Amino acid sequence: MDSKKLRIVYMGTPDFAVAPLRRLVETGYHVVGVVTMPDKPAGRGLHLQQSAVKRYAVEVGLPVLQPEKLKDPQFVETFRALRPDLGIVIAFRMLPEIIWSMPALGTFNLHASLLPQYRGAAPINWAIINGETESGVTTFMLNHEIDKGDILCRSRVPIGPDECAGTLHDKLMVAGTDLVVETVEKIAAGDIVPVGQDDIAPAEIREAPKIFKDTCRIDWKSDRRTVFNLIRGLSPYPVAWSELRRDDAAPLAVKIYRAHPDPDAGAGCAPGTILSDRKTFLKVACADGYVFLDELQVAGKKRMPVADLLRGFQRIDACVFV
Known part of the structure; x- marks a missing residue:
C-alpha cells in the first residue's frame, strides 16, 4: 500500500510529539486527525493553554479532537468517522482498546527508550540517573499492557558522560522522528515482523516510574x-x-x-x-x-x-x- 495514502490519526500532547507530526505533514503523509489533551488553565491568570501538538495542528489546518474521556461515545464515533488505517501515539494518555484497535493496521507508540528497558513515564530521566551510556527510541504496537506491546523498530542513541535530561530529550526527539517515518513506511509495505518483548528481554529489567x-x-x-x-x-x-x-x-x-x-x-x-x-x-x-x-x-x-x-x-x- 502507498504509505502516503494511509489515513493516519495522530495522538500526542507535548513538544516531544510535535517533531514527528511535523515531519509527517511536511513530507506528504495523510494525517486525517489529531487527538490531544483538552486545553488547561495555567499561569497566574489561569488562561487556557493549548498543548504543543494542538498549536501545531491548528497552524497547519489539521482537524483536532480533545476528548475529556477517551471512551466517550461521541468521541468514539467521531474517531470511527475518520476511517483510520493507522494510529500513532506519542506522549499521550493510555488508550482504551476501542480506540487503539480501531485503525485497520493497528496503533503504534513511540517510546523514548530501548524497550523492554525503561518502561514507564520517565525513561529519559531514569536512564541518566542510573548512569546508562546508551538510550534510544522504540516503536511498538499497543496492546492491553502499558509499554509491553510487540516491538516494530528501534534506534540507539549514545548518552554522553555529561549529558543531561534536556539534551538527551532533544537527541531522542530527532531519532524518534526518523523512526516514526521508518515505521510507517515498513507497515505500509508489509515489511515488518513485530518482536515480542519477552523474546529480547535482558536478565535485569529497569523501570522508569513517574518522578515525584x-x-x-x-x-x-x-x-x-x-x-x-x-x-x-x-x-x-x-x-x-x-x-x-x-x-x-x-x-x-x-x-x-x-x-x-x-x-x-x-x-x-x-x-x-x-x-x-x-x-x-x-x-x-x-x-x-x-x-x-x-x-x-x-x-x-x-x-x-x-x-x-x-x-x-x-x-x-x-x-x-x-
Whole structure:
C-alpha cells in the first residue's frame, strides 16, 4: 500500500510529539486527525493553554479532537468517522482498546527508550540517573499492557558522560522522528515482523516510574557519581534539590541544575558539608568525595551560576546541605 495514502490519526500532547507530526505533514503523509489533551488553565491568570501538538495542528489546518474521556461515545464515533488505517501515539494518555484497535493496521507508540528497558513515564530521566551510556527510541504496537506491546523498530542513541535530561530529550526527539517515518513506511509495505518483548528481554529489567518531589531530593550520603547522575538526570526538569541550613537562619530549598564531580576521591567531611572560596566555587561533600555545584536556584531567586550566588550570599561555608 502507498504509505502516503494511509489515513493516519495522530495522538500526542507535548513538544516531544510535535517533531514527528511535523515531519509527517511536511513530507506528504495523510494525517486525517489529531487527538490531544483538552486545553488547561495555567499561569497566574489561569488562561487556557493549548498543548504543543494542538498549536501545531491548528497552524497547519489539521482537524483536532480533545476528548475529556477517551471512551466517550461521541468521541468514539467521531474517531470511527475518520476511517483510520493507522494510529500513532506519542506522549499521550493510555488508550482504551476501542480506540487503539480501531485503525485497520493497528496503533503504534513511540517510546523514548530501548524497550523492554525503561518502561514507564520517565525513561529519559531514569536512564541518566542510573548512569546508562546508551538510550534510544522504540516503536511498538499497543496492546492491553502499558509499554509491553510487540516491538516494530528501534534506534540507539549514545548518552554522553555529561549529558543531561534536556539534551538527551532533544537527541531522542530527532531519532524518534526518523523512526516514526521508518515505521510507517515498513507497515505500509508489509515489511515488518513485530518482536515480542519477552523474546529480547535482558536478565535485569529497569523501570522508569513517574518522578515525584522526594525522588528529586539529593542524598549527600551517596557517592559523588550517584549525586552527579541524579542532578543531570533531572535537569532542566523536574530538577534535583536539597535543603540549605544554617543555625541562625530558616532553611532554604535549593534547586541544582548543573554540577560536576570532583575527580579526587575522599571527602574528609560529613556528607552535605560545604567548602567554598566564597568567590568562584562551591563544592559539597558526598560519601567518597565532592561534587562542585555550577548552576542553582535558591527559593525566591532566579536561576544563576554559582559565582553569582556567592557574590550575594554571606557565610556560605557556615551552611550545610541536608
